[in-house]
Amino acid sequence: MNDLMIEATDVGKAFGAHKALDGVSVAVPKGTVLGLLGHNGAGKTTLVNVLTTMLPPDAGTAKVAGFDVVRQAHQVRSRIGLTGQFASVDEGLSGLDNLVLIARLLGASTKEARKRATELLELFDLTDAAKRPSRTYSGGMRRRLDLAASLVGHPEVIFLDEPTTGLDPASRLGLWEIVERLVTDGTTVLLTTQYLDEADRLADRITVLAQGKVVAAGTSAELKAQVGQRTVTVTLADVSDVPKAQEALERAGMQPVPALNTLTAPVTSSRELAVVVRALDEVGLEATELALGEPTLDDVYLTLAAHAA
Ligand SMILES: Nc1ncnc2c1ncn2[C@@H]1O[C@H](COP(=O)(O)OP(=O)(O)OP(=O)(O)O)[C@@H](O)[C@H]1O
Ligand SMILES: [Mg+2]
Missing domain, CATH: 3.30.70.980 (YebC, transcriptional regulation domain)
Structure with a gap:
């Protein structure tokens, strides 16, 4: 038993003739942040999709929280949180109702669900807007709600696909602080980003993807020295x-x-x-x-x- 919470080995995924992932390996110890850097089309979201069981790899293996993403997809899903590049909350529902709904879907009682939702709204500074339809939220508020939604089930591993794209500096900082707090509490994070300052600030280790391949990996300092x-x-x-x-x-x-x-x-x-x-x-x-x-x-x-x- 090791303490790797995410472990991908030689993962490949092709769309037709295009190799979106070509032999990608990553290893993320518990309670750390891996920053996945790469230009548009590098394969970041594809790797997140494989690791979150949404897309089967055509080569290699991947484990999350010790479970195989293909053979034990159900166990993986119950231990992860995903905040996608494209928001997934129901715009017609209020922030509160969105979170309550997710908690109920995860098996909480009505009372437990409300408690968890209220707690998260508080953590993400959304209490005042809790009862407004989320379609009326600003971009930053939506990102926070989206991240809150991914945390409802107390996931051990969270995947954040470009969590701060389009946010203003204050909102980015707010999100970074939340991520740092989660990591302090032992959560493991895989974060994709195109922002180097974000990777520099949050990531313990960085993997750079280009055209589906890992072109560099190490700490920020190691990469700079390299x-x-x-x-x-x-x-x-x-x-x-x-x-x-x-x-x-x-x-x-x-x-x-x-x-x-x-x-x-x-x-x-x-x-x-x-x-x-x-x-x-x-x-x-x-x-x-x-x-x-x-x-x-x-x-x-x-x-x-x-x-x-
Ligand atoms: N479902 C799909 N069908 C066909 N091609 C796909 C599919 N999903 C991704 N691709 C292709 O695979 C490559 C990697 O895409 P991916 O979305 O993983 O990149 P990314 O690094 O997340 O980029 P971005 O920074 O733009 O989000 C791209 O060339 C993309 O066009
Ligand atoms: Mg992407």
């Missing part, structure tokens, strides 16, 4: 000095990229700052600012996406 480059950015007082500074840095063996009144070049160590200062000094220029940049997850993503294309 492909990210440190850079130095030189800011010049005068835009017209940029070409001259660029030539000077190129003579010093660097590869500066100009943008407005700055030049950015990859460096291997902070000692290269001295090279920059000397090179500029030789042509009578001085930087108003010299900044050393650490690689971001964006660099990682762009590099990997470029490699995969």
Whole structure:
């Protein structure tokens, strides 16, 4: 017995001739968050659909909470929560009625169902809107209701497919905090996202998918170290000095990229700052600012996406 709550091994899924998933493996320990990153069409939702038993894989195996998603689909379903890319609450019903209905479907008594619904509305800051039809909710309120709906049955594992797409910054932050709280309580989360800051903030480990294949996996720091480059950015007082500074840095063996009144070049160590200062000094220029940049997850993503294309 290990503590992996999600374990996919060489999962494949084709739609006709198109391989949406081509030998994908992921392993998510209990109480952690896996961030699944990838461009449109990378296969994120397809993997979520396989793991949530909605789509049978054509190759490989997958287990959730220790149960096989094909042979033990029923056991899997009773242990997971799913918040899809496309909202699934009934728009005609109020937030309260939606949650009560789900709790009843999961076997709770009317009283228990109301209690659970009230509790979740409170947690998601929807108490004031509890009795309004959910069609009158804002986008952020709907996302919260959708997430609340997926939590009714106290799932051990939750799948969040692009949970914050289209939300304003405050609503995103609110959702992140809820996810963090769930994880602290031991819930395991698989989250798909196109936002690197979201993966950086929430995910313990990140898997990058491109065209149905895993192109990178590791912690955010590992991924950054793997492909990210440190850079130095030189800011010049005068835009017209940029070409001259660029030539000077190129003579010093660097590869500066100009943008407005700055030049950015990859460096291997902070000692290269001295090279920059000397090179500029030789042509009578001085930087108003010299900044050393650490690689971001964006660099990682762009590099990997470029490699995969
Ligand atoms: N039911 C289907 N029938 C045919 N092709 C499909 C089906 N579902 C997905 N695909 C294709 O499989 C590929 C992966 O789709 P998927 O929805 O998993 O991508 P995604 O990473 O979730 O993208 P997005 O970021 O746009 O949500 C795409 O090329 C898509 O067109
Ligand atoms: Mg998707």
